[in-house]
Amino acid sequence: MLVRIDRISEHVGQEIKIGGWLYNKRSSGKIQFLQLRDGTGFVQGVLVKNQVEPEVWETAKQLTQESSLYVWGVVRADERAPSGYELDVTKVEIIQLAEEYPIQKKEHGVDFLMDHRHLWIRSPRQRAILKIRAEIIRAIQDHLNQQGFTLVDPPILTPSACEGTTNLFHTKYFDEDAYLTQSGQLYMEAAAMALNRVYSFGPTFRAEKSKTRRHLIEFWMIEPEMAFVDHEGNLEIQEQLVAHIVDHVLNHCQAELKTLGRDLSALEKVKAPFPRITYDEAVELLHREGFSDFQWGDDFGAPHETKIAESFDRPVFITHYPTEVKAFYMKPDPNRPEVVLCADLIAPEGYGEIIGGSQRIDDPELLAERFEVHRLPKEAYAWYLDLRKYGSVPHSGFGLGLERTVAWICGLEHVRETIPFPRMLNRLYP
Known part of the structure; x- marks a missing residue:
């Protein structure tokens, strides 16, 4: 045996x-x-x-x-x-008896290693990363299942976009236009009205021509959606999930973290509750740190997120972004309609946003107005508006990017190592 x-x-x-x-x-x-x-x-x-x-x-x-x-x-x-x-x-x-192996002990360039990704994943470092990825997935699913969430699978092919069609892959669905999904969120909202607490876990696609160390063309998202949960409850669910993920990896992946040379003390500080600052406070922080040209209403880029994260020893929520820079479905703050009840969770050590979430609009009239502002075709989103016509309730949700989370927990320089076969701007092989 x-x-x-x-x-x-x-x-x-x-x-x-x-x-x-x-x-x-x-x-x-x-x-x-x-x-x-x-x-x-x-x-x-x-x-x-x-x-x-x-x-x-x-x-x-x-x-x-x-x-x-x-x-x-x-x-x-x-x-x-x-x-x-x-x-x-x-x-x-x-x-x-193997032929002469292409990957030797000597240093190889990144392009060479990526061309031989099918062999590179055999190395101790790459194996450790993929094992940690698997344990992160296990931790997420175990935690959500224990919290009463039901796994629901949204479609990959969609007739409309979650956040506009600019960065979507277009294809033909027989005689109709279709897109590869950029998010399962809208479908999860429908599922939450049937099952209360749901989540999806699957691939998503963004046709962004980006070469940064944080971007992939194809990546995996965990997208929970919860009925009868407000903005504050949404944040608590997120921080409990992330704290559980990190704790699970520390308890089950010591050998792999050692292989990667990961600083465990940084991960050991990741305990809930997480600090929270508003968008306004984040702008003030950036101004104090020398980003004087950043204007209220601008969206944060990687340098801004990194600078904000440096002020904290664990992930930090940035809440209440301007309505105009966020998606059409986010609920405006009733006390201040120019901002929405949303939050991005910024990982420490310069890894940027790993979660984006919000309370969703539950008023059918307001959602119809947002369709107009964002010039969304009513016929494509009629089913989504139905969710507000037939028993609308307060509800919230978020999306956690798996590869960015893996990169942060493993301490990696680039997300290309966090997925078995990465798809990037100039890479579709192997």
Whole structure:
């Protein structure tokens, strides 16, 4: 029976069989050290020449990087080993002898690594990132499920846009125009009227010609929507979710975070409640910090978000943005209609916005007015207006960008490493 590397601690002193790949190999003449990986972890196999059959030694000598193989050996605890264990190898069977591997120990350029992304993800660093991504997804779904949310799947092809069609991918749906979704939010609002608390988790697409380290063309969004939840309740749900995600990763991904060299002290500070400042206060902060040309009504860019975040040791909410810079569906503040009941959650350490959310307009007349202001076709959004005609209630929601969240928690420079096969402005391969 095969034993996974992440389970070898259960077999100390026993001979086991592992199926995996050769990550690296070195030899001191009479000893061969095989760095083995099987997708669940890494372990070193030690092959001593005078302790194995000659054919086993010769078989191991043939091995090339990323050759696939079965290895038999006795598990031994070793505090010096990165995994805490080593394998005293007794037998080796080659499954496939790999050709010369393109990715070597030397430094490679980003374009080369991205061209070989299908192989690059085998490396310890990339594996660690993808494992953390998976645990973040697990944490999100576990938390939302425990809080009474129901998973609902919105369509990928839509007849209209959530926030205008400027940055959408257009396609033909037989004889009609259609778009790849930029958000499942509008459909989640409909689902919330049926199921109370819902969320979607799926790919979204933005046809933005952006090359920044924060942008992808295809990315994944978690979009909860809640009936009978106001602006304040929305913020509390968001901060509880993010605090849970970080706590989960700290508890389940210590080895992966160590591989990445992540500063854990920065993550350990992420506890709810999060600080909150209004858009007005954020503008005043920027003026004090030298951004004197920033005008009230402007939207924040990456440098502005970074400067604001530097004043806090955990994520910070920026609330009450000007109505004119936000989406048509956001509810104006009844006490100050020129701003809306919304918030962006800005991650620390310069990672920018990871969540955008708001209380939604629940008044059918006001929503119809917003259609006019934003020049949205009434026929395309008639179903959305129906939600306000037939039992409208106060409701709120938000969208969490998975890749930006992964980048922040992992401490990555660019979001391209946060997704298995990134789609960027000039990259559709592999």
